[in-house]
Every structure is written in C-alpha cells, then in structure tokens.
Amino acid sequence: MAKKKIFNCVFLEVAIEKPGWGVLSKEHWYGAARDVVSQIKRHCDGVSTINIQPDIDVVCEFCGWDWTEYDSNLYNGGCCDKDKRANEERSVPPIKRCETCGQLTQTEAS
DSSP: OOOOOOOOOOOOOOOOOOOSSSOOOHHHHHHHHHHHHHHHHHHOSSOOOOOOOOOOOOBOTTTOOBOOOTTOSSOOSSOSHHHHHHTGGGSOOOEEEOTTTOOEEEOOOO
C-alpha cells in the first residue's frame, strides 16, 4: 500500500506592521491583532478560526542582546556590565598572586 497525501486546508499567516521603532507593549500588539481579526471576520467569508500567536524574542533586560544562557533566567553570560554586576556570584573569581610563593591563584568569591 502506498502513502497518499490528502489536502485538507490552508493556513494563512498575517504579519502586523510595527509602526516606527522602539519596544511596543504586549497590550499594543494584542490590541492591533484583535483589530485585524475583526476586520478579517467582517470582510472575509469562510474563515473558521483565527488564532493570535505572539512571536517572542528573549533578550537581556539591560542591553537588549539576544539571550544565550538557556539554563538561567537571571544571567546572560556577562553580555554587558550591568549583567555582570547583577550576577557577580556567577562571575569568574579574580586572579591573585600569592605573596609567599608568587604563584597565580584564583581567589574564592566572597
């Protein structure tokens, strides 16, 4: 028996233009999406459902750099000075020279 594909329906993705630059609130985006949904329902026949799905970027709250540390919600690998200062306990301890023997060692974080 051979595999057969049956064409059932088509999904349509509508992107809302971002007016200008800057960060817009979640409320703004959902409000704009609801406006588009009501316009589609008013002007188009045969629409069974409309789902609003956000496209979310995860970034550093201080500098806006893409979030890279997927095992942490608080530390982004030191992407900026504020991230480093806010998470000093995760930073590498400083290197110190032993006064007795002159060997370089990492000090314990206090």
